[in-house]
Amino acid sequence: MTDLTKLFVGGIPLLIVIFGLVEFSKSLGLKGKWLTVAALLLGLAFGITFKIAMEGIPSGFAGWFVVVVFGLALGLTTSGFYDFANKRFPNTNP
Numbered sequence: 001m002t003d004l005t006k007l008f009v010g011g012i013p014l015l016i017v018i019f020g021l022v023e024f025s026k027s028l029g030l031k032g033k034w035l036t037v038a039a040l041l042l043g044l045a046f047g048i049t050f051k052i053a054m055e056g057i058p059s060g061f062a063g064w065f066v067v068v069v070f071g072l073a074l075g076l077t078t079s080g081f082y083d084f085a086n087k088r089f090p091n092t093n094p
Contacts, residue, residue: 009050014046014050014074015074015077015078015081017046018039018042018043018046018074018078019039019078019081019082021038021042022035022038022039022042022078022082025038035082035086036079036082036083036086037079039075039078039079039081039082039083040075040076040078040079041075042075042078043071043074043075043076043077043078043079044071044072044074044075045071046071046074047070047071047072047073047074047075048067048068048070048071050070050074051066051067051070051071052067
């Protein structure tokens with residue numbers, strides 16, 4: 001089982017990279033719930049890619065199931081954190 005707190009790529013925490021990409025999406029015009037969806041999809045994509053990079057391409061259904069569930073866990077974690085922070089610390093810039 002992979003610990004979500006140990007997700008580092010090149011010494012950079014993967015969650016920080018995803019949060020940065022979501023913030024970058026703001027500059028492209030993404031707003032509201034779409035930012036939460038972007039965090040989920042980016043987390044899913046990065047989670048699946050990370051798991052495959054670390055353990056190789058799964059050979060059966062059980063292996064793929066673990067990879068997809070890991071990606072979903074990372075996606076839900078990032079979207080949940082993003083949504084939580086967005087509600088607690090709203091943007092005060094005009």
